Amino acid sequence: MHELNRVYVWEFPIRLTHWISFLCIIALSITGFYIASPFAHAYSTNQYIMGWMRFIHFVSAYVFLMSLIIRVYWAFMGNKYASWKVWFPFTGERLRELIGDFKFYTLISRKHAHAVGHTVTAGLTYFFVFLLFAFEIVSGFAIYSLTQKGFIWPVLGGWLLSVWSIPTIRLLHHLSMYLIFVFIGMHLYIAWWLDSTEKNGVMGSIFSGYKFVAGKE
Amino acid sequence: MEKTNELSSQFLEVLKYHGISRRDFIKFCGGIAALLGLSELYIPQIAHALEKAKKPSLVWLDFQNCAGDIEALLRASKPTIAEIVLDVLSVDYHATIMAPAGKQAEKSLQDVVKNQKGKYIAIVDGAIPLKDGGVYACIAGRTAIDIAREVCGNAMATICVGTCASFGGLPAAKPNPTGAVGVREAIPGLTLINLPGCPMNAENITATIVHLLTFGTLPATDKLNRPLFAHGKRIHDNCERRAHYDAGQFVREWGDEGHRQGWCLYEMGCKGPEAFYNCPTVKYNERTSWPVQAGHGCLACAVPNFWDTMTPFYRRLPNVPGFGVESTADKIGVGLAAATAAGLAAHGIIRALRPKGEDKEES
Secondary structure (H helix, E strand, O other): OOOEEEEEOOOHHHHHHHHHHHHHHHHHHHHHHHHHOOOOOOOOOOOOHHHHHHHHHHHHHHHHHHHHHHHHHHHHHOOOOOOHHHHOOOOHHHHHHHHHHHHHHOOOOOEEEOOOOOOHHHHHHHHHHHHHHHHHHHHHHHHHOOOOOOOHHHHHOHHHHHOOOHHHHHHHHHHHHHHHHHHHHHHHHHHHHHHHHHOOOHHHHHHHOEEEEEOOO | OHHHHHOOHHHHHHHHHOOOOHHHHHHHHHHHHHHOOOOHHHHHHHHHHHHHOOOOEEEEEEOEOOOHHHHHHHOOOOOOHHHHHHHHOEEEEEOOOOOOOHHHHHHHHHHHHHHOOOOOEEEEEOEEEOHHHHOOOEEOOEEHHHHHHHHHHOOOEEEEEHHHHHHOOHHHOOOOOOOEEOHHHHOOOOOEEEEOOOOOOHHHHHHHHHHHHHHOOOOOEOOOOOEHHHHOOEHHHHOOOHHHHHHOOEOOOOOOHHHHOOOEOHHHOOOHHHOEOOHHHHOEOOOOEOOOOOOOOOOOOOOOOHHHHOOOOOOOOOOOOOOOOOOOHHHHHHHHHHHHHHHHHHHHHHHHHOOOOOOEEEO
16 A cells, blocks of 8 residues: 655646636627527527626636646746646657657556646647647637727737738637637546546546655655 | 809810809819819819810720720710710720721821820720730730830820720639739839729719829829729628628528618628629719619729639639639638547547556656
8 A cells, every 4th residue: 555645736827717718708708699599599689698698708808818828837937747847748758758658548558657736648739739729819800800990909819810811810710719618528538537537536636736656745 | 152153164065065153163073073082172173174174095905894984984874964074075096986086096196105195194904915925916016115104104094994904804803814914013103093893883984084184193192003982892891781791681592582672792702891882882883783783793893803812703612722613711610620529539538449548647
């Protein structure tokens, strides 16, 4: 029997931004679906369904952006588990870990590389997920800039209008949402799997911040 | 307003000959000032510019077009005041409506280019094909690009009417067999303004010519060389059906109850949210109507490549290339999400069924 230690892995800003992003993605997906294809119709012009959907979409988008900024800030200010370095596993040793992870997740091997924070695969995945989030934000601002006057909107996303046509930007903004859904499905599945097999409290850690680690860390 | 009283009796006679009262004429000048976004203080200036205009020559070049723009301008309903503006000009060459034909017609074009270098207005209607030396549009034995280089290059200003002349339009739609492009792309560096639209709005060409006659310059433009007075505002923001959009009342099928009630055409693929044009305020055919008022969505016809990028016209989002014609983004997205769920379920089942053994952790 190993001796289990409680290790404080996910600091408060990490947990806060995780759950804010979670709520924002839900709000943005529902309202985004409505904006793309209105699934409920108003009975009278006194209602303001599309207006509210867009309002919630825009407010959630700003909250999501702020949450992402805090997360990136904490990648430089936080502990080693939150560091930006885990997003770029490009050293020889870590690349070998990546191959080990690949064998583990494809059920070829039962050996799972030990990591208190993110595994190498998780870190790399989050790097791509952050790129996806960044694309959603930039393409969102590109569409938003159509109605906004001022210098800031072309900087935040309006420049994309000279790269793609507006319908193409809308399409990619929409399709990226499904890629986020794919990530969420895998994220939940793997968290549940590892929580139930490794029993190190990975599920609870995103609420409490603590994981249980055998031996000294 | 005092100055306008000084309209010469000779000019008033001309107006009278066309059945236009002095009051109608001043109203027209006021309407044009409003369209251009000018103060009413400019009305006398506009009136005088039109009265004193020294009949600058105008040549109208037809290339790859459907004559839709000249149809829009002539509007066979009744003689309009806008025609008087064209009467102020000397239309010396116009393939569709001029009296001379053959060598005689081509001579009048050459006369203008030679004798009035830098003083005449060139209007281009239609795209210019560049592929294979431009052989796909030839007039009187010369290619369109050859004619345009000479005529537009020597003009005071070039006005491109319609989306084809502005950006290539339909001839330039994929796969663009003739290598068609707009005038700005075919001949860079011209003094040029684009009046796109399919067809362009006749009110806007009238306003542009009046601006040119009054101030001697073309109106301010955006980065696509479109005049800001016509393309500075989004259709969606000035749409008469906007209240239905915000409320959440949408047409779902042609002829359904919502369509009869005049609800928003957003779900039918209206591209008003993507389009910058003055259709909702200026309308067409002497302000009778415009597509959305008539119950049809906007096609965003005044932007480059609209035939390729704004299609399908009756859907919100474009089709996804490589997935067949009927593949919408949502079908692909739901398929992707379902495939992920199925993959994860299969993964879980395989994991449960494989021989027992402790998962090892490497330390």
